[in-house]
Amino acid sequence: MVSLHRNNTVQIAALDARAEALGLKRGMGLADARAMHPSLDVVETDPAGEGRLLEALADWCDRYTPLVALDGADGLFLDVTGCTQLFGGEKPMLDTVLAQFSAQGFDVRAGLASTAGAAWAAARFRGRLAVAPGAERELLAPLPPQALRLEKPVCAGLDSVGLRSVDEIMAAPRAPLARRFGRELLIRLDQALGRVDEAVSPRLPVPALVVERQLAEPVVLTEDIERLVHMLATALKADLERRGEGARRMELSLFRVDGAVSRIAISTSLALRDPWKIRNLFRERLAAIVSDFDAGYGFDLARLAVFSTGPFDVRQSDLAGEAGAEEDDLALFADRVRARLGAGAVVQPVAVESHIPERAIALRPFAGKLLHGGGQRVPQPLLPERPVRLFGRPEPVEVPATELPEGPPMRFRWRRALHSVVRAEGPERIAPEWWRNGEEAPERDYYRVEDSEGRRYWLYRLGHHEAGKPPPRWFMHGLFA
């Protein structure tokens, strides 16, 4: 039995069949129940855990249809349009789903109907019912208004005016109903009867292309999974060729026998079609996640979904078959590294319009094609003098208080070592970007300094000496060659 804190009382949130046989009900006070049966075994509810369980179940239900949506805290919508014939029809599919759930130890009510509303009502109020198209009216008529997915106050209002079944609501004139109970009631009614379309918004994005393979015998070995990927990719290739496209973002879903689903996503910088290349990318990914990848008792269903595609330019190769392979090599290399080390593993510096040194160069993930922005040598005098190494966040530097208020420091302490400045150039004043930091942000005065051993640093002073204000601070921002 599960208890729940609600409105300062502890109530029964859920209970099993044996507790029900003792005459207990949902919503009953726990104290009352304990008084009746002192030996009750009570567990407190864990909404977060239940949410996770429901998500996991939704993942598992992906094997029936890609369109799975959560319904509140205790329900799932499966849009099985077009999927039923894969399971031998509506009723057999419903039975299969229920059998597989009960094999996992879940007590599930399910309904199947042409509209989400009717299926909801069938699941909650009838159980195990496949409603024929057009039979929604007969299903709903005898049910109470709660079967229309209405909120509590609306139900109470309907009850108070004597409308105790859907039949009576359908018979009542529509305009006064809408005026009194809001449009929600009529929308729900129309949705359940199929007069208004209702979109089930799926939990996960719907892939552009999917291939899957049911396995009679579960696979465990990584090599087998790779071979499986290759088979799926081969099947996918024909579809991609028909569309004239290649895959850019792919996801491999592995459904474990005990219901857990592993999802392995890869993305590529060039559109891919070749099964071997796809297989190699997944091999890197599998090698990277091998530590937190648990095959358990094996996987019995594998699905390869393509979420985004890109134009695949077919290039004619020369007689040696070598044309244009080089650019692809670099892109494939970047993809392999990314698959193993994460999305930010291969980056390319891109010059950005900014005077702030750390913002002047943005690091973008390498997109497969080298940018041909400049390529030509820029005359060096036009470039600002910048260090070859730049600290991502400038490091504070201690400068003795005896220093002159203006100009570069004579000595400074950085990383606990004292450096004495022999020569210095500067300052180069870089003002902060007012549209970003506000107009009050202090400026930086950069100095290029060389210490007694020839090491060249880039230091800056943040702010100025002003009476009544704390002294400006110094920072180390980079190292020159």
Next chain:
Amino acid sequence: MASCAVARDAVFALRREIARIEGTLPQRLDTPAATDDAGDAARLRIGVAGFDRLLGGGLARAALTEIHGHETRECGAVSGFALALAGLLLGQAKEPGPVLWVGMSEVFREAGFPHATGGQALSGIAPERLLFAEAARIADVLWVAEEAIPLQRLAAVVVEVRGNPDKLDLTATRRLHRRAQAAGRPVLLLRQAAQAQATAAPVRLVVSPALSAPRRIFAGPLEASIGRPAFTVSVDKCPAALPGLFTLEWNPDECLFTERANPEIRAANPVAVVSLSGGRTDIAPAAGQIVAFSKKGASGAGGQPASQQHGADRGPRRTG
């Protein structure tokens, strides 16, 4: 005598055999001058005659080259030297490809990320010609480097590691070197704050910064200005097995190295000639002198040198 000559012959034959396996001819047997002015496509000429001659005609293009720096704060010089070499490489290539810089996250965090604008100002390598790869573990860094070396497009691969990780041993460097040889691609292994260690790279250079010469303007040198970057490059290991110490100056405008004729550019300020030990720069100077006690005062152990060294407090206490 005869047996000695036979033994020497055998040694020479073995040396030739080793050289053949390694793909290099021992420079000590050949005359170094032979390769002096021949434009060798397999070697990158630095442009400094002594340096090139010592390396047998320049840095081998199809090889691993180690560039060491003593301290992390000297990494500006090490990366600058590597960028200058990469700039030379790209400048000589017909169709310059990108340079891949693979580094451990640790070194990027400790020594700062290579700055593309600074690199361009220094060596003329446009930001589009640079690619960076970052990995947290040394095994992944080596994997990325080994995967990258055979790529046809890349002009060079720079691998940057800090300290002496266990995994970067003779085997790992040998793998890198063999791949570089097979692909004909220069691989620069930058090792910041590292000790010299057994390596398969034929050349190991130790780079440290040198005081720069002042900027030159029309009126002569400009006082207290910081001119072109200068490096002290010590050839720690090379096939010729000869030591070498050079003070090189890099000219960013023309992309060439020059050897400083007079390396004794001194700091304008009077500073200590001997550098203080790193990290402990300002130790308080010793307050007084250690004065040996006279032997007369010490009785029992008086003649022992240990008692003399222990000084003032111990001797009188024992006697009195």
